[in-house]
Amino acid sequence: NREVHLHSRPDGKPSPSDFKLITSELSPIVEGEFLVKNKWMSVDPYMRGRMKDGESYVEPFQIGKSLEGGCIGKVVESQNSEFKEGDYVLGNLGWREYWKSNGEGVAKIDANLAPLQAFLGVLGMTGMTAWVGLKRVAELQPGCTIFVSAASGAVGSIVCQIAKANNCQVIGSAGKPEKIEWLQDVAKVDAVINYKETNNLSDALGKAAPDGIDVYFDNVGGDHLEAALDHLNDFSCVVCCGMISTYNATEPSAAPRNLFKIIGKRIRMQGFIVRDHMHDRDDFLREMTTLIRDDKIHWEETVTDGLENAADAFIGLFDGDNLGKSLVRIK
Numbered sequence: 001n002r003e004v005h006l007h008s009r010p011d012g013k014p015s016p017s018d019f020k021l022i023t024s025e026l027s028p029i030v031e032g033e034f035l036v037k038n039k040w041m042s043v044d045p046y047m048r049g050r051m052k053d054g055e056s057y058v059e060p061f062q063i064g065k066s067l068e069g070g071c072i073g074k075v076v077e078s079q080n081s082e083f084k085e086g087d088y089v090l091g092n093l094g095w096r097e098y099w100k101s102n103g104e105g106v107a108k109i110d111a112n113l114a115p116l117q118a119f120l121g122v123l124g125m126t127g128m129t130a131w132v133g134l135k136r137v138a139e140l141q142p143g144c145t146i147f148v149s150a151a152s153g154a155v156g157s158i159v160c161q162i163a164k165a166n167n168c169q170v171i172g173s174a175g176k177p178e179k180i181e182w183l184q185d186v187a188k189v190d191a192v193i194n195y196k197e198t199n200n201l202s203d204a205l206g207k208a209a210p211d212g213i214d215v216y217f218d219n220v221g222g223d224h225l226e227a228a229l230d231h232l233n234d235f236s237c238v239v240c241c242g243m244i245s246t247y248n249a250t251e252p253s254a255a256p257r258n259l260f261k262i263i264g265k266r267i268r269m270q271g272f273i274v275r276d277h278m279h280d281r282d283d284f285l286r287e288m289t290t291l292i293r294d295d296k297i298h299w300e301e302t303v304t305d306g307l308e309n310a311a312d313a314f315i316g317l318f319d320g321d322n323l324g325k326s327l328v329r330i331k
């Protein structure tokens with residue numbers, strides 16, 4: 001069984017030498033267990049947080065131990081009556097070829113409903129993050145103006161389209177011309193900002209949203225949050241989903257320097273963790289499959305082939321290599 005270990009804790013941006021591909025032996029399954037062969041695994045920015053040795057909402061990864069993360073595989077051997085050979089399952093033991101389970105924390109997936117890997121993206125954790133952030137945190141109202149950062153990524157691309165389906169004005173920011181094109185042509189957002197090609201993000205946002213913004217869906221933090229605070233309207237809201245611009249920082253960042261604006265503008269800033277909303281999963285799946293059927297949601301995948309390239313796929317998240325969901329296909 002091949003698996004990827006954390007070899008060293010990254011200092012700043014992760015590098016390939018922080019990861020190590022190793023081969024291990026898996027003991028045979030016993031009564032009540034089943035064996036899964038992974039087909040897809042997810043790489044996600046939150047994994048960077050788990051590579052740090054500090055207190056967080058999830059346990060840190062251990063050096064010399066296998067990494068973990070969302071994955072989809074096929075049951076290839078079973079001594080568990082609920083999980084049969086040939087079943088497709090969603091689990092959290094990515095970064096390896098095979099894993100054993102007694103079924104705890106593992107969900108069966110319906111391979112007829114959508115391509116398997118969609119259950120890691122649009123119908124999985126990232127799609128649900130977009131939905132929870134808009135529906136449960138922002139309590140999105142039709143007609144409002146929303147600014148979305150990392151707008152062409154796994155979460156952001158779905159946020160933009162759910163907001164459009166709710167008749168909102170959407171402004172998206174991204175860092176590559178092809179991402180900007182996708183946001184305009186496919187996601188049909190109303191205005192776009194290539195933040196890497198602008199000298200002053202706040203000015204660019206002001207031009208894109210002359211009447212201000214009502215919701216800022218923050219995937220980036222730092223300069224994006226600071227720009228948003230300049231243009232958020234009175235009684236507006238910031239959905240604090242992620243702050244990827246800070247994840248590799250070796251020193252805490254000083255921004256946003258204009259945080260005091262939340263007082264005068266009576267801004268509500270709220271963080272959330274999608275995991276706390278699993279009771280909403282049926283509502284999410286019902287609404288998302290309806291939006292997909294009505295042609296309101298399109299999704300992209302950036303696929304990296306081979307477990308041996310999983311670390312590169314992960315590192316690529318910080319270089320903006322992905323359009324839509326970044327996935328690794330395990331042969």
Ligand code: NDP
Pocket residue numbers: 044045046125126129150151152153154155156173174175176179219220240241242243244245246272273274275317318319320321322323324325326
């Ligand atoms: P993405 O698919 O959006 O990939 C990350 C993207 O972030 C890159 O493609 C890149 O796009 C952009 N990016 C990277 N570094 C920077 C930077 N320094 N400044 C601006 N943009 C940057 O990832 P996800 O959709 O999986 O995650 C998006 C955010 O949501 C993350 O912050 C993540 O931690 C958070 N998240 C939170 C969850 C929760 O429960 N709260 C659950 C899931 C995700 P570009 O080319 O545009 O720069």
